[in-house]
Amino acid sequence: MTGLTAKGAATRDRIVRAATELILERGVAGMTLDEIRDGTKTSKSQLFHYFPGGKSELVAAIAGYQNSQVMAAQEPWIDRLDSWRAWQGWRDAVITHYTGLTHKYCSVSALVNEVAPTDPELATQVIAYADRWLAQLATGLHRMRDTKLLRPEADPDRLALAVFASLQGGLLVMQSKNDIEPLAAALDGSLTMLRSYAP
Structure with a gap:
């Protein structure tokens, strides 16, 4: 949202942060605007x-905020x-990022699952965040193949997809168990898989 004063931007940011906690606790469908307002x-x-x-x-703003938090943590x-x-x-x-969260799951992916059936336009916006995340993994692997850290026959895009799918699966099991270990195991397995393509 453009054209806001510094005070207005701070107020909007406060609303997004507070609403994020509420929606992560109860889900998108479980929250009405009146409950969010309260x-x-x-x-x-x-x-x-x-x-x-x-x-x-508001949910779109929350998705953007959550995505920025997740991506900043990986820098x-x-x-x-x-x-x-x-x-x-x-x-x-x-691992450090998700260990420190109160709600141990990937909120961006959770939002995709909730909004996709009822709000395709919003779902498209949220899915774009995941697509950009995947693309950054693939970019790194393309560079590694170019510098011969991966064998010529390695497919960077497919390897990135495997890593990303493993990451998302680890996040899902982490959520159900409320334990970071499934995510750690998924990522360790992904790195082992990548290393198997080293020369």
Whole structure:
């Protein structure tokens, strides 16, 4: 949302952060705008001032906020996955991020699952975040093949997809068990798989 004063931007950011906690606890379907308004200590007019599109616009803002948090936690590794050291650093950064969360699951993926059946346009926006995450993994692997850290026959795009699918599966099991170990095991297995393509 553009054209906000510094105070307005801070207020909108506060609403997004507070609403994020509520939605992560109860899910998108489990929250009404009135409950979000009460939980964020926001008046009805104020909520619609910052989110004229209603709940859909607020959820889109939450997805954007959550994605920025997840991606920032992976820096600087996510931007330079062109060495084995960088992949290990990325793995450790992901584990550190999710270990520190109250809600141990990938909220971006969870939002995709919830909004896709009822709001295709919003689902497309949220899915784009996951696609960009996947693309960054693939970019690093392309560089590794170019520098001969991976064998010529290695398919960077398919390997990236395997890593990303393993990551998402690890996050799902982590959520159900409320334990970081499934995610750690999934990422360790992914790195072992990648290393099997080394010359």
